[in-house]
Amino acid sequence: MRGTHMPDLTPARRAVTDATGQSRFRAAVILGSGLSSLAASLAGGEPIPYSGIPGMPVSTVEGHEGALYAADIGGTATLAFAGRVHLYEGRSEAEVTFAIRLAADLGCEVAVLTNAAGGINPALPVGAPSLISDHLNLTGTNPLIGPNDDVVRPRFLDLTEVYDAELRRLASSVDPELGSGIYAGLTGPTYETPAEVRMLRALGADLVGMSTVLEAVMARYLGMRVLGVSVVTNPAAGLTPEPLSHDEVAAAGRRAADRLDRLLRGVLAKL
Secondary structure, X not given: OOOOOXXXXXXXHHHHHHHHOOOOOOEEEEXXXXXOHHHHHHHOOOOEEHHHOOOOOOOOOOOOXXXXXEEEEOOEEXXXXXXXXXXXXXXXXXXXXHHHHHHHHOOOOEEEXXXXXXXXXXXXXXXXXXXXXXXXEOOOOOOOOOOOOOOOOOOOOOOOOOOOHHHHHHHHHHOOOOEEEEEEXXXXXXXXXXXXXXXXXXHOOOEEEOOOHHHHHHHHHOOXXXXXXXXXXXXXXOXXXXXXXXXXXXXXXXXXXXXXXHHHHHHXXXX
């Protein structure tokens, strides 16, 4: 189903509430490739498999656990989604944004979107997290295409500030060495060609990946504040002679886990 009309989220919300004993949360964290293990270290406890949440799509990609953790992190009631689904898996816009819709339905006001990204700007070091200051949606689609529910939001959403400036300042206060850049979201699953990377650089992109942009649009539509964090897992195609691989991306994400763990804990504690 396209557009802002969605099937009833009540069964999914009830499944989370029954499993956690809690009906309201404040923040949602979505963890990307190679970062799923952070959910367990952040939240602990027994996760809820995505397969146990009615309507929740399950990722087919290695490095995406497919489980939801819930915990009080630094005084903030948090949902940590270990893994996501992508357009390149054949998923619809509604499926890609299901976790965001569910989080909003459970009261979340803040969405922290993480991903593994290729580095276009050499000033953003490989193996380190970088804040997303803005994005280029080059997926060729939008989660708001289709019928609009005017009760939720007007159809024409202002995206002047997708990634909340105050949340970025807060994140920088936790980790002053964080870089920042513009994220280009493409569909994948192929990595970009060197010519495409040169095009993206000319368009002003600093980072490139295959997720996040549709989630960010939906989160803003639902009134959530968004913090985007990319872990630079490799230089983008053509910037080094080495070929790109998903194994490399996942491994780099795991190496960056400790620093990202500290960042996320610090941000959630300061909300």
